[in-house]
Amino acid sequence: MSQFLPSSVLYVDLSKHLYRVRNRQELFEKYIGGTGVATQLLLEECEKGADPLGPGNVIVFAVGPLTNLYPMASKTVAMFKSPHTGNLGESHAGGRSAIAIRSAGYGAIVIKGASESPVYLAIHEDRVFFRDATAYWGMNSAQTVGRVIRENEPGSGNRTIMRIGKAGENLVTYANLVTETYRHFGRLGLGAVFGSKRLKAVLVSGRKTTPVADRKLFKEVYETLYTQQTKSSALQKYHDLGTASNILVLNELKGLPTRNLGQAWFEGAEEISGENLAEKYLGRRVACAHCPVACIHLATLREPYEDEPYFYKTTMVPYDYELLYALGCMLGVSSVNGVLKLIDEVENWGLDAISTGVVLAWATEAVQKELVTKEETLGLEPKWGDYKTYLKMIELIVEQPNQFYKHLARGVEKAAEKYGGVEFALAMGGNEPAGYHTGPAGYAGFYTGARHSHLDSAGYGIDQKAVGKTPELTAQNIADGLIKEEAWRQVLSSLVVCFFARGVYTPEIVAKALKTVDLNFTENQLMETGLRILKEKYRFKFREGFEFKNLRIPQRILETESPHKNIRKEIIEQSIELYAQKIKT
Numbered sequence: 001m002s003q004f005l006p007s008s009v010l011y012v013d014l015s016k017h018l019y020r021v022r023n024r025q026e027l028f029e030k031y032i033g034g035t036g037v038a039t040q041l042l043l044e045e046c047e048k049g050a051d052p053l054g055p056g057n058v059i060v061f062a063v064g065p066l067t068n069l070y071p072m073a074s075k076t077v078a079m080f081k082s083p084h085t086g087n088l089g090e091s092h093a094g095g096r097s098a099i100a101i102r103s104a105g106y107g108a109i110v111i112k113g114a115s116e117s118p119v120y121l122a123i124h125e126d127r128v129f130f131r132d133a134t135a136y137w138g139m140n141s142a143q144t145v146g147r148v149i150r151e152n153e154p155g156s157g158n159r160t161i162m163r164i165g166k167a168g169e170n171l172v173t174y175a176n177l178v179t180e181t182y183r184h185f186g187r188l189g190l191g192a193v194f195g196s197k198r199l200k201a202v203l204v205s206g207r208k209t210t211p212v213a214d215r216k217l218f219k220e221v222y223e224t225l226y227t228q229q230t231k232s233s234a235l236q237k238y239h240d241l242g243t244a245s246n247i248l249v250l251n252e253l254k255g256l257p258t259r260n261l262g263q264a265w266f267e268g269a270e271e272i273s274g275e276n277l278a279e280k281y282l283g284r285r286v287a288c289a290h291c292p293v294a295c296i297h298l299a300t301l302r303e304p305y306e307d308e309p310y311f312y313k314t315t316m317v318p319y320d321y322e323l324l325y326a327l328g329c330m331l332g333v334s335s336v337n338g339v340l341k342l343i344d345e346v347e348n349w350g351l352d353a354i355s356t357g358v359v360l361a362w363a364t365e366a367v368q369k370e371l372v373t374k375e376e377t378l379g380l381e382p383k384w385g386d387y388k389t390y391l392k393m394i395e396l397i398v399e400q401p402n403q404f405y406k407h408l409a410r411g412v413e414k415a416a417e418k419y420g421g422v423e424f425a426l427a428m429g430g431n432e433p434a435g436y437h438t439g440p441a442g443y444a445g446f447y448t449g450a451r452h453s454h455l456d457s458a459g460y461g462i463d464q465k466a467v468g469k470t471p472e473l474t475a476q477n478i479a480d481g482l483i484k485e486e487a488w489r490q491v492l493s494s495l496v497v498c499f500f501a502r503g504v505y506t507p508e509i510v511a512k513a514l515k516t517v518d519l520n521f522t523e524n525q526l527m528e529t530g531l532r533i534l535k536e537k538y539r540f541k542f543r544e545g546f547e548f549k550n551l552r553i554p555q556r557i558l559e560t561e562s563p564h565k566n567i568r569k570e571i572i573e574q575s576i577e578l579y580a581q582k583i584k585t
Helices: 024-029 034-045 099-104 142-152 190-196 215-231 233-240 242-253 274-280 322-326 336-349 353-368 387-399 401-408 411-417 440-448 458-464 473-496 507-515 523-543 555-559 569-585
Strands: 010-015 016-022 058-062 076-081 090-094 108-112 119-124 128-134 158-163 178-181 183-184 199-206 280-285 295-306 312-319
Touching: 024 034, 024 336, 024 523, 034 058, 034 090, 034 108, 034 473, 034 523, 058 190, 076 099, 076 190, 090 178, 090 190, 090 523, 099 158, 099 199, 142 158, 142 178, 142 199, 142 336, 178 190, 190 199, 215 507, 233 242, 233 295, 233 458, 242 274, 242 295, 274 280, 274 295, 274 336, 295 336, 295 473, 312 322, 312 336, 322 336, 336 353, 336 387, 336 411, 336 458, 353 387, 353 411, 440 458, 440 473, 440 569, 458 473, 473 523, 473 569, 507 523, 523 569
Parallel strands: 010 108, 119 199
Antiparallel strands: 010 016, 058 076, 058 108, 076 090, 090 183, 119 128, 158 178, 158 199, 178 183, 280 295, 295 312
16 A cells, blocks of 8 residues: 555445445556546446435545645545536535545545435544534525534644535535635535535544655655746736636627627626726635635625614625626626625525526526516516526525426526527536637537536637637537547546646646656656546446437527637537547547
8 A cells, every 4th residue: 555645535324324444546546536536436336327316326525646745736526426417527626625635544535325314524534423413404504504513523733614505405406515615616516415415514634644755856846836836927817816807808809608698798897807806896815725826816795784874794705707707797797796795695505606697697588588477486577787686586596485496496407498498598518608608619618528617628718719810610620629638637637736727737747746656657648547537437427328419509609799700500519529539439
């Protein structure tokens, strides 16, 4: 057993309240860690055809061999079967979770079964406790749950508390998992999987150290990475403005989805831009553990008390591009206070912001087109920019008092199947898209990415680089570019490296860093491993019924002009077909 690899896997059975530890060094030697190892554990432990909200589904958390050693290698990868798409669920989060898991002595945690009554797990290195969470079940705010557990649970050293809000308890299929207050395992419904298992939270603490095999090489690699990360202009922008800087960039390109993609530019973009927020609302910046960049931006939301003049409630609200897009321009909301209130509401309930915004945008248009009645909306009439009505609708999505809100709680695909409006229901592979109406490569990336996410293959980058250039993008160029990028991102996510640092963690430096933990990969072997991990993800997807031919392309994305003018359906379809051929060979 190598002392340099995080090869211990903790297996927890919620049904029996039992746990055990196994050494899985062979997985970490072959698949590195993170995404690579988590995919294998999901294939092993998740029952074929399992109900995503049943006890046969599993939750896998995994970290990498560079965690606790190098800066910006501190993400945690979560794998599960998604209740939102019925297929592969994958989510990454920063904060302290990866550091805590590695410091507790684990490379991965596998949680299966379902508890009869609400519990939370307290993992203190070699001891696991199944704590009664009945008193916490039903609490509206995920933040309150975290605070109460933090104050009552012993533990020192590196500690993380991952918990769900009421959206997870009520099985909203795009409920997320909150960690360290301002970080999340978003997208695809991990919060609902927690809720289905009656699992309110997972606390992990540890004080174990992380050895290296070559101290001299470790120091050399660390200094190289740290210097590049602190001097890089590409990373400086994440510190200064964060991803919110994309608002004005995409608005100028005419690639900013607005009012359910009725257009791709927003007249209120200046107001909700990263520049305006930084100048007038920025309260502070926060960093994930072992990160010198501090890209987490918190805005100060001041709200007056109704019965106390000159007294204000001050709330720190995290913001980034995706939140400003989904709860801002996508809903036609240009009021900064309105957007911040919507973000704060989503945070408290524990909802995925992107899916929530896209669902509300579809609902607004469905009401406008009289596909949905006021009786079904319980008297609410959403209108673009009316954030007060959207605040009420978010609560109703979580509480689900009638069939309409039950369908909204299952996502835009399910809602449109029931009420109509499929042509303007924005979902790719069943998942609501991120905010990039940049051209055909962006959408091909949404469709082909193993988790149907812009973070898989960055197709929007291919679009942006090709704007105004000849010859035009071809399906072959798109497919080749997506495969190459996504294969390398599997390596980065197996190392659990933040994708913001992808320009620093080059194949050359990654190969050197791995030698310091006694893993020997050439640059070519790294690329081959990344492609193999990607194909393993698709092995799970195919096993659970995924087929490329079943992907639906909404008419709306073809009607609204992008930086590449009107997007042709055939180039998306051809790109998907060529991508599928590469995956299946």
